[in-house]
Amino acid sequence: MSDSDSYPNLLTRLWRYLALFVKRPTEVATLVPSSRFLTRKLSEDPGFKHARHVVELGPGDGSTTRALLAAMQPEARLLAIELVAELVDVLQTIDDKRCIVEHADANELHALMRRHDMQQADVIVSGIPFSNLAPEQAAQIIDAIYRALTPGGVFVAYQFRDQINGLAERRFGDPEICFVPWNIPPVSIYRWTKATVPVAELVKSFDESPAIGETPKPIESLDDFRCGGVVT
Numbered sequence: 001m002s003d004s005d006s007y008p009n010l011l012t013r014l015w016r017y018l019a020l021f022v023k024r025p026t027e028v029a030t031l032v033p034s035s036r037f038l039t040r041k042l043s044e045d046p047g048f049k050h051a052r053h054v055v056e057l058g059p060g061d062g063s064t065t066r067a068l069l070a071a072m073q074p075e076a077r078l079l080a081i082e083l084v085a086e087l088v089d090v091l092q093t094i095d096d097k098r099c100i101v102e103h104a105d106a107n108e109l110h111a112l113m114r115r116h117d118m119q120q121a122d123v124i125v126s127g128i129p130f131s132n133l134a135p136e137q138a139a140q141i142i143d144a145i146y147r148a149l150t151p152g153g154v155f156v157a158y159q160f161r162d163q164i165n166g167l168a169e170r171r172f173g174d175p176e177i178c179f180v181p182w183n184i185p186p187v188s189i190y191r192w193t194k195a196t197v198p199v200a201e202l203v204k205s206f207d208e209s210p211a212i213g214e215t216p217k218p219i220e221s222l223d224d225f226r227c228g229g230v231v232t
């Protein structure tokens, strides 16, 4: 049986989402699988061109996962982490040896990456509904994502509400935002690139820099010339 034969039709998928939404509304957060407009937009991210390690958080029944796999290089790998067992069963029907499926919570990201010999991720895509999570849990997952990404790596989150922006900008700075109206409900894609110098350090060095009109502190050592690890 080919992969596409094993992927159930839209009616079956809608029925499954409806049943799961009734059981676990805060986690599943949708009645309808992602539209092809959304999956196409996600898969067009330039980050996939050179990515070796991709992580997907909250892949649901896998329509996003399949689109990401189609955009990835043959030697790349994708780790899909899904909380709901019934959806994990569906994800396991994806017939692609680059895809690893784990039944787990997104905050176990680091342990799972270690288990699968992924040191750092080049791209992390998330569909988990951050607006439904407790603030501490959401902040914990954002921190885990930040630490898991390689410098220059990309974090992409598709969300129905905008809470994630306030949570993630503290770590990542401002996102690029793309609105996708052709999805039920309409959705925004937020995209951050992990800076090579952490945002917190940039803010700290800005806070510590002399105010306009103030005399700069005298240079005491060669370290004062250091800029991004390069002696200038």
Ligand SMILES: C[S@@+](CC[C@H](N)C(=O)[O-])C[C@H]1O[C@@H](n2cnc3c(N)ncnc32)[C@H](O)[C@@H]1O
Residues within 6 Å of the ligand: 026, 027, 028, 029, 030, 032, 033, 034, 057, 058, 059, 060, 061, 062, 063, 064, 065, 081, 082, 083, 084, 087, 104, 105, 106, 107, 127, 128, 129
């Ligand atoms: C909006 S749905 C994703 C839709 C899916 N990508 C699709 O293409 O149809 C959100 C998914 O995140 C999962 N989820 C929610 N909280 C999670 C968590 N803490 N860890 C992992 N998955 C989670 C839900 O079970 C659900 O499958």
